[in-house]
Amino acid sequence: MTGPASLPPGKLGLPWIGETLSIARNNHKFYRDHFAKYGPVFKTRLFGINFVIVSGHEAFHQFATDPKVQRGGTDPVSVEQMFHNSLALIDGPEHHARKDVMLEAVRTDEAMAAYLERMQQVWGAHVDRWATSGTVTVRPDLQLASAELTGALYTGDRSKAHVEELNEILAAMRYSLQILPLPIPGTPYAKALKGRKRLDVLIEQAIQRHVDHPEQYDDIVSRMVAAAPRHGVPMEKLLGDVRHLIFAGQAGFFVPFILLTMVLGQRPELRDRARAEVLEVSPEGQITLEQLERMTFLGQLSKEVRRFFAMNSATFFGKAVEDVVIGGYQVPKDWGVIGAIHINMRNPEVFGDPATFDPDRFTAEREAAMAPGSYVPHGDGERNHHRCPGEDMVTIAIKMYLTLLLRKLTWTLPAQDLTLTNELFPLPASGLRVNFAPASVGAVS
Ligand code: HEM
Structure with a gap:
């Protein structure tokens, strides 16, 4: 006979502070080291709250789908302030209605087709x-390019000054999530908070322009403004959600673009396969959704880059609203619960030979055989729950970027420091220097 489940291994550390300093010092290392020491499910204490951190496909899937785990009340102050009023921090019917509004703007084929040009x-x-x-x-260029797209798809302001301001604010906000939230004037955290408030003003103005002149816009905000009344969502609730989309929609593009440019520079045989597909399916002209759909190898690359590299170490933080057993361990009521994304996808029991970059893991047959909770770069569960709404848009964006690159260019990487940084979304320390040259028509490396 088995007894009641026990708490998972791990240490809570000192009262309140627990292991907060350790995760603040190096977020990704914290998860990797704890996984190596304690296994896929472990306990810790962060910011005064006891947490169970879960990975392993069954446990992760349960974390994302069990109604005993709800969002809200366990996020660090920095997340609450940068994602103020975002649907990521709430649950229940309001979350689902706001998510439905978002999905109409970033996940339908009609919307995607409108943004491709x-x-x-x-x-x-x-x-x-x-x-x-x-x-x-390439890093500064791709960062700026993705901020330009924010102007083109959200605010409707494509001026240089606006794009540069957005780029600066978003960089400060990303950095604020790596440091202790001390809003002392002059510190990077205070700058980020000021930036977030300024971004809110820019978004409020943009929403108002879209409301006043709907005929002038065909973008993400225009679709959200049109969808909100149909889902019973008041217009003022859109602000936090548009902010979240803008934040995620910049790094969500430039981070995988940089990493894939690096990998394909290091692995010419993968670049040749990708180029052959591009030249066969979309050698020139406006790229269409139908063409992108047919680019299966580019799709595999786009998935493997999100598995292999640490983009998100973890989901937003949840909370057990009742006692619950996850991964065979007890999670007491009111403890926090976190889905550990990257270590889940680096667990050899979930992905064999996890430290090898292998896009062929994502052939249609192999992907279909994956258990729920295995491939979770965007979280897991239902689309109108907390799973990332940008998942398909990221696939489209990566395929689009690689098509543009591979149609015209070949490249090598000069000697440089490619060590991945300690950032929220780790990237090569050098910023990725690339020697580009025109690709001769039909050529492989
Ligand atoms: C490589 C790119 C991206 C990755 C790896 C990623 C990953 C994630 C993850 C892990 C979550 C949290 C899931 C959870 O808490 O359970 C999330 C949430 C979210 N993401 Fe993404 N994301 C990416 C790009 C994007 C893009 C481009 C957008 C916008 C178009 C976006 C919008 C959002 C939003 C709004 C949420 C909150 C959803 C909710 O709580 O209901 N993401 N994303």
């Missing part, structure tokens, strides 16, 4: 410039 224009202009630039440090 602008995506191609923005990223294509940077790629065209690289063709004659010799060595380029």
